[in-house]
Amino acid sequence: MLNKIAYGALVAVFGMLIASEPTRAGSLDGKYRPAGEEYSGWDCKNIGSDGGALAIEGNVIFGVESACTLNNPVNVNGMNAVLYDAQCAGEGYEWSERVMLMETDRGVYNITDKFVAEWQRC
Template identity: 55%
Template sequence: MVLRIFVIAATLPAAVLAQAYDGVYYPSGMSGWSCQTIGMDGGAVAIQDGQLMGVENTCDLMNPVGVTGMEATLYDMECSAEGTTYTERVMLMRSGEGVYVIRDGFVAEWSRCE
């Protein structure tokens, strides 16, 4: 039974697992951010359809791994920004206000836009 659940979970696409975090957000504690536009300076950031969309960059969320004992998911990301591409890892975890976005050496809390 446990093996069957693992096999099913392992075959789910990253977009399906990322849906738990789907939403439009702004950086917590920051004023002057607009929830009307996504990816622009002073605009919102988003997690939608298996992508993390930041300010002037977009990353595909891939290879999700649930973090044991936490309501969090670790992803590989392929990103593009201003004509360059790069890879990195990110962990997403729900917070009381929205989601924590955890990268190597950096944690940001994004509050959900209403």
């Protein structure tokens, strides 16, 4: 049987391991549309089409006629956000970029170099 000190140390180490585990994109799974009055007509049904829905499913983000697979999640210290390496394809092109997803009260911020998109839940 573990003594109290050994048990306390074991619990502390286990707690740190859980706390350091990166949040996965899966916690943001769902359909979204861009925030703003001009996007109020987006149907939130047809994923990936112009005027349809944007989506996060597991480690994949579906944009308008594009999709990105999210790899190597890293929590951003002090923020409810995760930074990823994204492998993307769409409209005949392939590219790589860094993507940060940050949960908001209304949805998610999708942040890339020099660009922030606010997506609200459908």
